[in-house]
Amino acid sequence: MGDFNYPNIDWETIAATDRASIDTKLFVECLMDNFYKQQVTQPTRGTAVLDLVITSEPDMVDELSVVEGLGSSDQSMLLWTCQFGKKGG
Secondary structure, eight states: OEEOOOTTEETTTTEEOTTOOHHHHHHHHHHHHTTOEEOOOSOSBTTBOOEEOEESSTTSEEEEEEEOOSTTOSBOEEEEEEOOOOTTO
16 A cells, blocks of 8 residues: 555546556556456545555455544545455464
């Protein structure tokens, strides 16, 4: 998880936009090649999703929410819970 600052990604289609840098395109390619799931669906700054929670298991994250920023920050905060456990037990 973290503030990745890739504003030129369309997270609904999981694709870099036409204006995206080569770094952004490589980042999206890496996510797709490794079957990673980006869990944040709401904007975290303005209209952009900049803060990401990336997992290898789609059901690992529960109850993710975007909440108001801390103090005078214009960037939202993320709250979520993770599910951990052993398979088969």
